[in-house]
Amino acid sequence: MASFVWDAFLGLLPFLLLCLLCLIFRCPSVQRWTRFAVKAAGWKLWVIICLNLKLPLYRNATTGIEQAGSQETNILTGSDRTSDEPRLICKPTALAKYLLQQCGSLARPRLAVWPRGDPHLQTLSSLLCGQVRHTLQFTRENLLLRDGGIVALDWAVGTRLGGASKWKRWEGRKEQQSEGKPGCLSSSPPILLLIPQSWGGMTPHLKMLCCQALHQGFYAVVFHPRGTAGCPLTTARLTEFGDPVDLEQAVQYIHSRHPSSMLVAVSEGSGSGILLSYLGESGSSTCLTAAAAISPVLLGQLWFETAMPPIYRLGALFQRKLLLSRYSSSFKAVLDVDQALTCSSLKDFEETLFCSSAQLQQRTSRPPVSPLNSALRSGSHSLRGLAPSVAWTLGERAYSAKNWDSYWDRNEPLRDADEVAVPVLCICSRDDPLLPPASTLPLALFQSNPYFLLLLTDKGGHCGFTLEGQNEKKERSSGNEEVEESNWSHTVVLEYFRAVADFLKGQERGVAHYNAALGEYSQTEHKNRTSNTAPPRRRRTSVMKRPRPQVSEQSSVQTEEGNFTWRRSYTR
Numbered sequence: 303m304a305s306f307v308w309d310a311f312l313g314l315l316p317f318l319l320l321c322l323l324c325l326i327f328r329c330p331s332v333q334r335w336t337r338f339a340v341k342a343a344g345w346k347l348w349v350i351i352c353l354n355l356k357l358p359l360y361r362n363a364t365t366g367i368e369q370a371g372s373q374e375t376n377i378l379t380g381s382d383r384t385s386d387e388p389r390l391i392c393k394p395t396a397l398a399k400y401l402l403q404q405c406g407s408l409a410r411p412r413l414a415v416w417p418r419g420d421p422h423l424q425t426l427s428s429l430l431c432g433q434v435r436h437t438l439q440f441t442r443e444n445l446l447l448r449d450g451g452i453v454a455l456d457w458a459v460g461t462r463l464g465g466a467s468k469w470k471r472w473e474g475r476k477e478q479q480s481e482g483k484p485g486c487l488s489s490s491p492p493i494l495l496l497i498p499q500s501w502g503g504m505t506p507h508l509k510m511l512c513c514q515a516l517h518q519g520f521y522a523v524v525f526h527p528r529g530t531a532g533c534p535l536t537t538a539r540l541t542e543f544g545d546p547v548d549l550e551q552a553v554q555y556i557h558s559r560h561p562s563s564m565l566v567a568v569s570e571g572s573g574s575g576i577l578l579s580y581l582g583e584s585g586s587s588t589c590l591t592a593a594a595a596i597s598p599v600l601l602g603q604l605w606f607e608t609a610m611p612p613i614y615r616l617g618a619l620f621q622r623k624l625l626l627s628r629y630s631s632s633f634k635a636v637l638d639v640d641q642a643l644t645c646s647s648l649k650d651f652e653e654t655l656f657c658s659s660a661q662l663q664q665r666t667s668r669p670p671v672s673p674l675n676s677a678l679r680s681g682s683h684s685l686r687g688l689a690p691s692v693a694w695t696l697g698e699r700a701y702s703a704k705n706w707d708s709y710w711d712r713n714e715p716l717r718d719a720d721e722v723a724v725p726v727l728c729i730c731s732r733d734d735p736l737l738p739p740a741s742t743l744p745l746a747l748f749q750s751n752p753y754f755l756l757l758l759t760d761k762g763g764h765c766g767f768t769l770e771g772q773n774e775k776k777e778r779s780s781g782n783e784e785v786e787e788s789n790w791s792h793t794v795v796l797e798y799f800r801a802v803a804d805f806l807k808g809q810e811r812g813v814a815h816y817n818a819a820l821g822e823y824s825q826t827e828h829k830n831r832t833s834n835t836a837p838p839r840r841r842r843t844s845v846m847k848r849p850r851p852q853v854s855e856q857s858s859v860q861t862e863e864g865n866f867t868w869r870r871s872y873t874r
Contacts, residue, residue: 341416341417344417345416348417352422355611355612355613356611356612356613357611357613357735358611358735360420360421360733360761387409388408388411388757388758388759389757389758389759390402390755390756391745391748391749391755391756391758392749392752392754392755392756393748393749393750393751393752395752396805397725397752397802397805398755400801401798401801401802404797404800404801404804405798405801407790407793407797408757411767411769411790412769412770412790413759413761413762413767413768413769413790414768414769414770415770418768418770419761419768419770420763421731421733421734421735421761421763422763423763424762424763424764424766424767424768425614425734425735425736425763425764425765425766427506427768428505428506428507428763428764428765428766428789429505429506429507429617429765430505430506431506438458438460438509438512438513438516439458439459439460440456440457440458440459440524441457442454442456442457443455443456444533444534445551445552445555447528447547447548448551449537449539449696450536450537451528451535451536451537451548452528452533452534452536453525453526453527453528453548453551453552454525454526454530454532454533455524455525455526455552455555455556456504456523456524456526456531457521457522457523458515458516458521458522458523458524490560490562490563490564491520491521492519492520492521492563492564492565492799492803493520493522493523493556493563493564493565493566494512494515494520494521494522494523494567494568495523495524495552495553495556495565495567495568495590496508496511496512496522496523496524496525496567496568496569496570497524497525497549497567497568497569497570497573497574497577498524498525498526498530498531498570498573499570499572499573500543500571500572500573500575500576501530501572501618501621501622501625502526502527502529502530502531502621502625503530503531503621504531505765507570507596507765507766507789508524508570510788510789510792511568511570511789511792511795512524514789514792514793514796515796518796520796521560521563523556525549525552527541527548527576528540528541528548529541529628529629530625535629535632538632538633538635538636540625540626540655540656541576542656542699542709542713543575543576543602543606543652543713544575544576544578544579544602544712544713544714544715544717545576545579545699545713546576546577546579546583547696547697547699548576549576549577549580550583550584553580553588553589554589556589557589564591564803565590565591566591566592566593566799567590567593567594568593568594568795569593569594569595569598570596570597570765571596571597571598571599571736571764572599574595574598574599574600574715574728575599575602575713575715577593577595577715578595578600578715578716578719578722578726579713579715579717579718581722581723581724582715582716582717582718582719582720582721582722583718583721585718585721585722585723586723588723588724590724591724591799591802591803591806592724592725592726592727592798592799592802592803593724593725593726593727594726594727594728594729594795594798594799595727595728595729596729596765596767596791596795597729597730597731597734597736597737597762597765598715598728598730599715599737600715600716600728600743600744601715601716601738601742601744602710602713602714602715603706603714604738604742605737605738606648606649606652607649608738610736611735614735614736615647615648619645619646619647619648619651622648623642623651626639626642626643627639627643630643637655638654642654649706652709653706653709656702656703656709657702657703657704657705657706657708657709658701658702658703658704698712699712716744716747719747719751719754722753722754723753724753725755725802726753727755727757727795727798728748728754728755728756728757729757729759729767729791729795730743730756730757730758730759731758731761731762731763731764731766731767732758732759732760732761733760733762733763734762734764735763735764736764737764740758743756743758757794762790762791765791766789767789767791768788768790769788769789769790
């Protein structure tokens with residue numbers, strides 16, 4: 303009997319221990335210490351992984367402590383205290399103040415903490431394996447350029463929830479959204495032009511932004527440079543890092559298709575090279591109303607010359623070499639493809655492709671027969687044999703750059719920053735593993751140029767900015783579908799576009815009101831001067847001031863140099 307009781311006790315011992323552990327873990331203090339121990343163990347394991355992969359560690363991702371030299375003064379508030387809040391670094395203009403008032407997402411973003419908030423995990427998730435619960439449907443347009451090249455425009459025309467069988471169409475809807483949501487649907491909905499990374503392709507980060515823009519009433523279109531994302535390559539020419547010629551033609555085409563729609567653009571990562579170059583070269587003649595850049599490359603030459611962590615460098619090189627190898631037989635007539643495919647850095651690869659100092663002389667042997675090679679043999683392989691119209695279209699880029707420095711003289715994204723005539727919002731993070739340190743940011747540009755605004759955060763990675771508790775914050779669209787807002791930068795960008803549109807409309811109304819009042823006063827004064835029936839009056843001792851309409855604060859800005867208005871000065 304005793305042995306039976308002992309055996310029963312031993313058999314029930316695991317169950318009793320499990321019940322005891324359950325009771326212990328119900329204690330709040332035990333749960334707190336357990337979470338702390340698990341997090342500490344996970345952090346130690348992550349440190350070992352990062353050391354083996356040669357990835358930089360960002361301790362502020364877990365402790366919230368900023369790195370040395372990370373305090374910048376917020377121009378609008380004058381505060382330089384250490385905080386997790388984003389800092390809007392810009393010139394104190396009326397537009398900047400209006401954005402702070404209207405964009406609630408700028409105040410206190412709930413950015414994710416470690417481990418979901420780790421910059422490397424956010425970066426890899428947004429670029430490679432992020433989960434997109436909505437499946438997008440695109441229709442492609444191949445746009446023929448003036449030099450014979452082709453770029454692709456992917457229009458987002460539908461979306462559906464994962465696992466659903468019915469597509470949700472957006473292009474025929476005319477009803478208005480309630481509660482004044484940004485990008486209200488109307489007969490002329492705003493168009494959002496998305497520019498992906500320089501190596502091409504649609505990342506999960508870009509798809510989430512496209513999906514959220516669709517639910518807020520935008521028409522979304524993705525610009526793919528020649529040869530990327532399945533776009534056919536019909537010329538032996540790839541797009542240089544800061545070459546905006548193709549983008550300019552695409553913007554003109556979109557504007558001609560939708561002349562009454564507001565056109566805005568947002569770039570992802572290195573795609574900011576052509577967007578910022580386009581804004582500088584086009585000046586006030588651009589068709590864009592506003593622009594934004596998420597994790598932008600502001601200094602192109604510095605970005606190429608700064609050492610990147612191996613895992614990111616190899617990934618970017620793999621994408622670009624894959625594109626080049628696809629057309630290797632056609633490019634062998636104009637450059638040394640074998641040398642480019644053996645490059646181990648982005649700088650060497652870019653220099654081999656576009657600098658004549660790193661290219662071989664034209665080969666005497668004829669390339670294999672193909673439609674593209676046939677065009678090469680006809681004379682287009684020699685850059686000097688280009689047609690006059692094509693050479694005029696390409697300008698200085700019709701010829702290879704002489705060396706690395708001259709290449710950046712014509713391709714640096716901010717080379718014509720003084721000519722930019724539309725507001726540009728740049729969202730950057732201190733712990734971005736793909737960009738140079740935050741100390742290299744051109745803060746003087748944002749503090750002196752009223753069209754450039756920098757939104758700087760302490761964490762977010764490269765195109766990451768994941769929200770903490772993303773499943774809790776959802777937006778209900780007019781179709782009774784729940785749209786998950788998992789990315790803070792997406793919410794900021796869309797609110798920014800809405801606020802800029804409202805600000806500019808308010809100023810236009812103020813200017814129109816001023817002109818109308820001025821015209822009415824002129825007519826009244828003219829009648830008083832030409833009237834012969836009215837008896838002459840004695841002039842008052844106090845001089846009457848010309849009546850001026852009351853213009854809101856949004857229509858003018860008091861700066862150190864004087865009054866500044868947001869009307870475009872047509873510089874080009």
